[in-house]
Amino acid sequence: MLNASQLVILDRDGVINHDSDAYIKSLAEWIAYPNAIKAIARLSQAGFKVAVATNQSGIARGYYSEAALQAMHDHLEALVSAQGGQIAHIAYCPHGPDDQCECRKPLPGLLIQIQNALGLESLNGSWMVGDSLRDIQAGEAVGCRTALVRTGKGEKTLLNHIGLEKSAVFHDLAEFTNWLCQP
Template identity: 50%
Template sequence: MKLVILDRDGTINADSDQFIKSPEEWTPLPGALEAIARLNHAGWHTVIASNQSGLGRGLFDVASLNAMHAKMHKMLAAQGGRIDAVFYCPHSPDEGCQCRKPLPGLFEQIGERFGVELKGTPVVGDGLRDLQAGAAVGCEPHLVLTGKGAEFRGRPLPDTYPADTRVHEDLAAFAEWLIARHAAAPKAGS
């Protein structure tokens, strides 16, 4: 199974220090939905792993989160794309859960749900926590220079990032890179 795990805020949609709390505030980043559709058309399943501590902080409710995701799914469908599943941590930072990134709980849930070993699965995010959570289960880390990642445009990554982190301008650049890499890979039996 060809699987890609994506962060949401700052990777697929615009992020905000005040949190994304409603469908009206959920706005896709330029080219992000088209990138997901391109991945889908190339045979990749896409899932989201997202911290949504705004729920635990009481800033929005599950109905609002579902409405944001319904908007995302509808806009993606219009581009010919889809997200196969959305995994999110609803807890505030002080709740001590195992699913809040940088802990790997969401990734473990994804592996269990899809019945796959995540070693080598690309994880794409705009921040350190996204990549640490994926790296903890053996995912291949990819940083996009959107959202929080924009601060590293033209700068080397700090040593706190996984050593094998690849950097891409945005989700579209990552999708182009992944599709090209897969096309260039030797096929089994050839």
């Protein structure tokens, strides 16, 4: 059975791939960070389960469809698989900020979906890696250890420093992976 400490949950935009204030609306706009795919594969190869928890309000806003999002996620999974890794589960929130849902980060609903999908009793000791305060807050709400990456909105998030006291900070996902996987 999977131990929660063997789970790494990643935000998507800004952690795995480039982010945009205009939203990532298509596979053509979805561009992985150079070392992120290898980092995910390395986590898998080191015995970690990797999951993704991503807010995708562009669906509610009508900027792209769930089919377009699925194409991006299929591509992500294929890239990781080609490097010898696997993504155990992808959870996404298609709602807008005013939709009163339970899944939109900073609420922990996406992480609870991952917990249920992977059959974990809790997420205590898992890792949540993000580039925004809401990623960190969602992780802390369910007992995750948290890490902030400087990619995406990470540098801007660091300027505020509020709510990040317990979070480890890394340049990018590859640096986090190197740290976590060191012997």
